[in-house]
Amino acid sequence: MSDQLPETTNGNEATSRARYSDKVLAAIQDLCTTELCKPNLKLNEHINKLFPTEQSLSQLDGIISALEQEVDDLDGELADLVEAFGEAGATGTAALKDAMEEMLKLDKKMTKVRSRTQTSESSVLTMTRDINQLDVAKRNLTSSITTLHHLHILLSGVNSLSSWIGARRYADIAAELPAVLNVLQLFDSYVHVDQVKNLTERVEKLKEELSVQLTTDLRQAFQNGIINQNAADMCKVTAVIGGKLEEDFQRWYVEKQFGEYYVLFSDSEDVAWIDKIDQRYRWYVNKLADFERNGLTKIFPQSWEMGRRMSMEFCNSTKQALERLMTKRRNELDWKLLAHAINHTIMFESLMCKRFPPKDEFIFEKIIWRVFNKFMDIFVSAQSKNLTEFLEGCSNKIRSGEERPVRETSTHAFPLPSSADLFFLLKKVITESSKLCADPDSLLKQLVTIFRQCLRGYAHGCLTAFLPQVITQNSMTTASLLQNLIREETTVRLTPDQRFFACCILATADWCAETTIQLQEKLKQRIPDLDLGQEMEVFYSISNNALGTLVQDAEAACDAALQMMTKINWAGVETVGDESAYISAIRSHLRQTVPLIRDYFSDRRKYFAHFCLKLATQLVNKFLGALFRCKPISVTGAEQLLLDTHALKVFLLNLPSVESSVVTKPPTMYTTSVTKAMTKAEMVLKVVMADATKPEEFVSNYVRMLPESDSSELQKILEMRSMRRSEQQQIISIYRQKVEGIEPSSTMASGMPSAFSAVVSLAADGIGDTSMRRLEKLVKKKL
Numbered sequence: 124m125s126d127q128l129p130e131t132t133n134g135n136e137a138t139s140r141a142r143y144s145d146k147v148l149a150a151i152q153d154l155c156t157t158e159l160c161k162p163n164l165k166l167n168e169h170i171n172k173l174f175p176t177e178q179s180l181s182q183l184d185g186i187i188s189a190l191e192q193e194v195d196d197l198d199g200e201l202a203d204l205v206e207a208f209g210e211a212g213a214t215g216t217a218a219l220k221d222a223m224e225e226m227l228k229l230d231k232k233m234t235k236v237r238s239r240t241q242t243s244e245s246s247v248l249t250m251t252r253d254i255n256q257l258d259v260a261k262r263n264l265t266s267s268i269t270t271l272h273h274l275h276i277l278l279s280g281v282n283s284l285s286s287w288i289g290a291r292r293y294a295d296i297a298a299e300l301p302a303v304l305n306v307l308q309l310f311d312s313y314v315h316v317d318q319v320k321n322l323t324e325r326v327e328k329l330k331e332e333l334s335v336q337l338t339t340d341l342r343q344a345f346q347n348g349i350i351n352q353n354a355a356d357m358c359k360v361t362a363v364i365g366g367k368l369e370e371d372f373q374r375w376y377v378e379k380q381f382g383e384y385y386v387l388f389s390d391s392e393d394v395a396w397i398d399k400i401d402q403r404y405r406w407y408v409n410k411l412a413d414f415e416r417n418g419l420t421k422i423f424p425q426s427w428e429m430g431r432r433m434s435m436e437f438c439n440s441t442k443q444a445l446e447r448l449m450t451k452r453r454n455e456l457d458w459k460l461l462a463h464a465i466n467h468t469i470m471f472e473s474l475m476c477k478r479f480p481p482k483d484e485f486i487f488e489k490i491i492w493r494v495f496n497k498f499m500d501i502f503v504s505a506q507s508k509n510l511t512e513f514l515e516g517c518s519n520k521i522r523s524g525e526e527r528p529v530r531e532t533s534t535h536a537f538p539l540p541s542s543a544d545l546f547f548l549l550k551k552v553i554t555e556s557s558k559l560c561a562d563p564d565s566l567l568k569q570l571v572t573i574f575r576q577c578l579r580g581y582a583h584g585c586l587t588a589f590l591p592q593v594i595t596q597n598s599m600t601t602a603s604l605l606q607n608l609i610r611e612e613t614t615v616r617l618t619p620d621q622r623f624f625a626c627c628i629l630a631t632a633d634w635c636a637e638t639t640i641q642l643q644e645k646l647k648q649r650i651p652d653l654d655l656g657q658e659m660e661v662f663y664s665i666s667n668n669a670l671g672t673l674v675q676d677a678e679a680a681c682d683a684a685l686q687m688m689t690k691i692n693w694a695g696v697e698t699v700g701d702e703s704a705y706i707s708a709i710r711s712h713l714r715q716t717v718p719l720i721r722d723y724f725s726d727r728r729k730y731f732a733h734f735c736l737k738l739a740t741q742l743v744n745k746f747l748g749a750l751f752r753c754k755p756i757s758v759t760g761a762e763q764l765l766l767d768t769h770a771l772k773v774f775l776l777n778l779p780s781v782e783s784s785v786v787t788k789p790p791t792m793y794t795t796s797v798t799k800a801m802t803k804a805e806m807v808l809k810v811v812m813a814d815a816t817k818p819e820e821f822v823s824n825y826v827r828m829l830p831e832s833d834s835s836e837l838q839k840i841l842e843m844r845s846m847r848r849s850e851q852q853q854i855i856s857i858y859r860q861k862v863e864g865i866e867p868s869s870t871m872a873s874g875m876p877s878a879f880s881a882v883v884s885l886a887a888d889g890i891g892d893t894s895m896r897r898l899e900k901l902v903k904k905k906l
Contacts, residue, residue: 277306277322284329288336293356296333300363334368337361341372345379355422362424373427377436380410384437390448397445397464404471407437411478431485434475438490446494456498458505465559468492492561499560503569506552510577513548517541517585527589528627529620536626536723538634545581546638549574553646564649571646571653578639578658586628586665591621593675617676619719625676626723629669629730636662670730674737677716681742684708685749693753693760694845702770703763709742710774718782735779736793743800746771750804755845758812765808772801803829811843818854826862834859 174180280303287295307326313319337357344354361369384406388395394402414420414430423429445464449456468491475487520526526541552570560566594615617625636659643655684705691703717735724731746768753764775797780786806828815821825837837858841851859865 273306273309277303277310280306281322281325281329284333288329288333291336291340293353293360297356297359297363300333300360304363330364333360334364337364337368338371342375345376350417350419350422358423358427362426369427373429373432376429377433380414380433381436381440384410385440388444390444390451395444395448396452397449398460400445400464401467403441404467407434408471408474428482428485431479431482434479434487435485435490438475438487442491442494445491446497449494449498453498456501458502461495461498461501462559465492465495468495489561496560496562496565499566499569502556502559502566503573506570507573507576510548510552510573511580513545514577514580514584517545517581518588521585521589527624530623534722535725536623536630536727538631539585539627541585542581542631542635542638545577545635546642549577549642567646567649571650574642575655575658578635578655579661582632582635582658582661582665586632586662587668589624590628590665590669591617591625591672593617593672593679616679617672622673622676622719623723625669625672626720629666629673630727632662632665632669633727633730636666666730670734670737673720673734674741677713677720677738678742678745680712680716681709681745684712685745688749689752691753693756693764696757696760696763699759699762699766703767706767706770706774709771713774713778714782717778721779721783732779732790732793735789736796739775739778739793739797740800743775743797743804747800747804747807750807751839751843754843756811756843761808761811765805765812768801768804768808772797772805775801807840807843810840815844815846815850815854818850818857821854822857822861825858834863 173186174183280299283299284296284303287299303326307323310319310323314323337360341354341357341361344350344357361372387406388403393399411430411433414433420430472487472490472492479485479487481488517526520541521539526539528537528539553567556566556570557563639655639659639662643653643659646653687708688703688705691705717738720734721731724734750764750768753760756764774781776789776794777786779789779793810825810828813821813824825832825840829836834855838851838855841854846854
């Protein structure tokens with residue numbers, strides 16, 4: 124339809140002004156049977172929907188009729204709803220009235236029930252009051268009857284005891300007296316009553332009379348040996364009375380049993396000394412056996428523990444007697460005697476602990492054993508003496524050759540047998556101290572000092588004292604002022620057996636250090652603050668000394684080759700050929716020595732690695748010293764020396780695996796150290812070959828190639844070039860000024876020290892030439 128009606132919002136505005144709840148909207152939605160009933164209906168859209176075109180207007184009458192019919196239907200439904208609502212209001216009013224009437228009836232019934240409940244409660248209270256009165260009367264009556272009964276028992280018991288005491292009927296007294304005393308305790312709150320007070324005083328008098336009588340009768344019975352049921356009854360009565368009577372009799376009986384013991388084992392008797400201590404224990408064991416065999420345990424009450432009391436008295440008196448005797452005769456004690464006494468004491472106490480397990484104050488564990496703790500210094504002194512004698516025996520065996528291994532006995536170095544014997548002996552001492560001392564930890568602290576001395580004694584007296592040494596003999600060549608500067612040295616090397624023995628000493632020291640660590644860990648379980656670090660360091664230092672001896676012996680064989688190197692006229696070398704003979708000599712010697720050391724240390728590879736490192740380091744240092752003595756050197760000679768240096772470097776880098784079927788890579792530390800030292804030798808030779816026409820450029824190159832050098836080393840290198848003194852001084856002055864920061868001094872001030880330092884430098888490098896004319900010529904020229 125082209126002329127559609129414009130949209131209006133009046134219906135929506137009216138709807139927006141009326142706010143309904145969700146439930147109301149849902150109910151309205153249910154009542155809507157046509158689209159016209161919907162609250163959100165848009166009339167314009169609905170009309171346009173009914174009449175989309177002009178031709179559809181022809182249906183207008185039919186649609187109007189339908190709408191009128193729908194309005195009539197809605198009016199009818201609305202009338203029905205109004206009528207139904209009126210009927211529902213009348214019904215609700217009638218129901219509310221009925222409910223109010225029922226509530227009134229219920230209230231009346233509740234009032235009646237409440238009144239009946241109050242009446243019942245009053246009746247119950249009345250009945251309960253009467254019952255309570257009857258209960259109180261019953262309780263009072265029962266208490267009165269019980270009290271009268273107790274009073275009857277007390278009166279009859281007191282009367283009976285009065286007659287039985289005179290007749291000495293102890294069996295009846297033992298049965299009646301406990302009951303009388305127990306009943307009397309019930310009347311403690313009635314002491315203010317005269318009758319009860321009189322009865323209490325009467326009972327106390329009977330107890331006093333009975334105590335006096337029992338004291339006499341008991342002692343007579345046991346002194347005369349009349350041990351029967353009557354004696355047992357008297358003991359029961361004594362236990363009932365208790366107090367001083369019981370304690371006095373127990374003490375008297377125990378002292379009576381040990382009267383013989385005090386006489387037999389008095390301090391003046393020979394049998395009292397600890398060498399016969401087993402007789403003491405045997406005497407008491409027999410005494411205790413007789414006591415139990417004769418049935419005396421049944422005579423005395425169980426609460427007395429008479430067997431335990433006798434045993435405790437014996438242990439205490441024996442402990443005091445032993446302490447008194449050992450203190451008086453201390454100079455007669457020795458360790459064997461103490462060990463004898465302690466062993467028998469341990470066996471006796473073990474027997475007592477089995478027979479009388481711990482109970483109250485009767486504890487027999489270590490009761491006598493502890494007395495020997497004061498005399499454990501004798502054990503310490505004895506062990507110190509034994510260890511000292513052991514060390515002397517070890518040194519004598521090594522000195523005599525009995526314990527000096529030779530290389531034919533084994534393919535590798537092994538610890539000396541005496542080292543194992545040493546630690547076995549220490550273990551034995553520790554075990555004995557634990558078994559024979561009541562306080563083993565305290566004794567062990569004293570023994571630690573002895574152990575330290577023993578370990579140090581073995582290290583110094585049996586290892587260091589017999590470690591082979593490489594001897595250097597000095598033959599003086601002049602008696603002048605320079606006799607301490609110029610000398611020839613002859614080195615006495617180790618024999619093959621000495622070399623093997625040095626390896627065995629190293630293996631022994633290393634094994635002792637490791638075993639000392641284990642010993643320390645074991646002892647720390649009992650002495651937490653123990654430290655044997657110094658003793659371990661002693662053994663490790665011996666290992667290093669032995670290793671140093673082997674290195675010194677190995678490098679000493681290279682001295683002849685290095686001396687040969689210094690005697691070559693390097694200024695006259697015209698061509699560079701193969702490596703020199705001295706390099707071949709060094710290689711030949713090391714190929715013979717190093718494999719043997721490697722085999723000796725087959726089970727201690729770390730020491731072989733240290734051996735190679737120290738040998739290579741010291742050999743390179745000697746090579747450098749010999750290199751500085753090779754002067755003058757031509758350029759060709761320097762090239763030959765550089766070739767020799769490289770050959771030695773390659774050989775030293777493979778030194779750990781020389782003559783070995785298995786080639787292993789040497790440790791990084793070893794490779795780095797050898798490379799650094801040999802590189803310095805190569806740099807020295809390159810400096811010798813360098814052009815020195817431009818001093819400043821020469822110094823710059825020198826600092827670049829040898830950054831860790833100094834002016835004294837520079838002077839040695841310049842002397843190897845056979846430069847003039849003035850040229851040397853110029854270069855040294857530039858070096859000191861630019862590198863060391865020292866300003867140049869006058870010619871006289873620098874000339875004399877330089878000349879003298881040249882002489883000292885030559886002597887310090889170990890001149891091997893015995894001709895004094897060269898030295899005299901040099902001194903005259905410089906000084």
